[in-house]
Amino acid sequence: MSIEVDIRHKQGSFALDARFRSEERLTALFGSSGSGKTTLVNLIGGLIHPTKGRIVANGRTLVDTDQGILIPPHRRRVGYVFQEGRLFPHLNVRQNLLFGRWFTPRRERIASFEAVVGLLGIEHLLTRRPSTLSGGEKQRVAIGRALLADPQLLLMDEPLASLDDARKAEIYPYIERLRDEGGIPIILVSHSVAEIARLATAVVVLSDGRVTASGRAGDVLRHTSLLPQTGPTEAGALLDTRVLRHEDEYGLTVLEVRAGPLSVPRLDLPIGAPLRVRLRARDIILSLNPPETISALNVLRGTVSSIDEPDASSVDVTVDCAGDIIVARVTRKSVEGLGLTPGSEVHAIIKSVAFDQQTFGGTC
Numbered sequence: 173m174s175i176e177v178d179i180r181h182k183q184g185s186f187a188l189d190a191r192f193r194s195e196e197r198l199t200a201l202f203g204s205s206g207s208g209k210t211t212l213v214n215l216i217g218g219l220i221h222p223t224k225g226r227i228v229a230n231g232r233t234l235v236d237t238d239q240g241i242l243i244p245p246h247r248r249r250v251g252y253v254f255q256e257g258r259l260f261p262h263l264n265v266r267q268n269l270l271f272g273r274w275f276t277p278r279r280e281r282i283a284s285f286e287a288v289v290g291l292l293g294i295e296h297l298l299t300r301r302p303s304t305l306s307g308g309e310k311q312r313v314a315i316g317r318a319l320l321a322d323p324q325l326l327l328m329d330e331p332l333a334s335l336d337d338a339r340k341a342e343i344y345p346y347i348e349r350l351r352d353e354g355g356i357p358i359i360l361v362s363h364s365v366a367e368i369a370r371l372a373t374a375v376v377v378l379s380d381g382r383v384t385a386s387g388r389a390g391d392v393l394r395h396t397s398l399l400p401q402t403g404p405t406e407a408g409a410l411l412d413t414r415v416l417r418h419e420d421e422y423g424l425t426v427l428e429v430r431a432g433p434l435s436v437p438r439l440d441l442p443i444g445a446p447l448r449v450r451l452r453a454r455d456i457i458l459s460l461n462p463p464e465t466i467s468a469l470n471v472l473r474g475t476v477s478s479i480d481e482p483d484a485s486s487v488d489v490t491v492d493c494a495g496d497i498i499v500a501r502v503t504r505k506s507v508e509g510l511g512l513t514p515g516s517e518v519h520a521i522i523k524s525v526a527f528d529q530q531t532f533g534g535t536c
């Protein structure tokens with residue numbers, strides 16, 4: 173699975189000059205409004221043609237202006253899911269799903285109708301009209317329709333933006349299954365760091381038409397300076413954890429990370445379930461001594477591995493906790509006061525506020 177983009181494009185006064193390569197299952201395009209995310213998605217899908225450049229998906233060249241290659245959109249084998257499902261109102265769900273197939277030559281039809289319907293949990297909706305579906309159900313049908321066209325790449329342009337948090341939570345597990353079992357690379361446009369932290373395996377950050385950071389999700393989200401739009405408030409580490417036990421008497425679930433247990437509000441998950449947790453840099457305090465008389469439940473021991481200075485007053489301290497890398501955003505004054513340098517032994521105190529509903533992602 174791979175996608176390679178090296179493209180320049182001008183539209184009006186906006187110039188896109190983007191280069192990235194991803195071999196991950198789900199690559200999130202992140203950036204503020206007007207940074208060029210939709211333009212990039214439309215260039216990959218072939219809805220607009222670049223001034224210059226190259227796009228290669230799974231080894232297949234879709235665009236190469238130097239070589240005069242420009243595969244038309246209907247031959248790119250790219251599935252699209254938009255913010256609003258754009259289902260046909262006069263067709264029921266089954267007919268909407270099958271519509272996706274009509275444009276795929278019979279011999280190239282691989283996705284099984286039953287498998288796609290099962291993956292998205294929409295068996296019970298097949299005879300319903302779109303007007304009777306919830307927003308989340310509509311989006312699942314829209315994803316199914318795109319999958320049934322047997323795409324080799326799936327483009328999702330803010331597919332959840334019009335849904336409320338409850339509907340989003342309903343649909344995340346299906347996107348996770350698609351990511352993990354679907355076998356096709358996905359490009360997802362999102363404004364939400366929480367959503368990206370949950371779903372993405374790679375992140376490309378766009379700013380004013382340029383790629384300012386790209387890489388594995390954990391690496392990009394950890395660095396507050398790589399997320400200029402939300403950096404200080406949203407950046408943080410992603411940890412792959414497992415449910416170790418439940419402490420029902422306290423309403424807690426204990427998660428296992430390399431550096432020790434993490435207690436979080438009770439989760440309705442079985443013992444052993446994998447879970448991705450986001451620890452925001454702003455929610456971590458550092459101490460040289462083991463804190464004893466504080467209310468925070470979670471303290472991880474680690475070694476400072478690097479210290480970055482994203483701005484005049486704040487410092488990002490990266491701490492290696494037995495192989496799990498976390499980052500704390502603290503004041504420059506605190507770093508000087510504690511005498512922190514790479515190699516310092518510290519205790520990272522994780523404020524309980526770090527574990528809100530949005531902190532939790534699905535399986536890693």
Ligand SMILES: Nc1ncnc2c1ncn2[C@@H]1O[C@H](COP(=O)(O)OP(=O)(O)OP(=O)(O)O)[C@@H](O)[C@H]1O
Nearest residue numbers: 183184185186203204205206207208209210211212
């Ligand atoms: N057809 C067009 N002609 C001229 N300028 C355009 C055209 N389409 C988009 N733009 C401009 O290109 C820039 C990038 O737009 P784009 O829609 O790609 O941004 P985005 O990151 O997807 O934003 P949002 O998050 O708000 O959807 C914007 O400044 C926009 O005004």
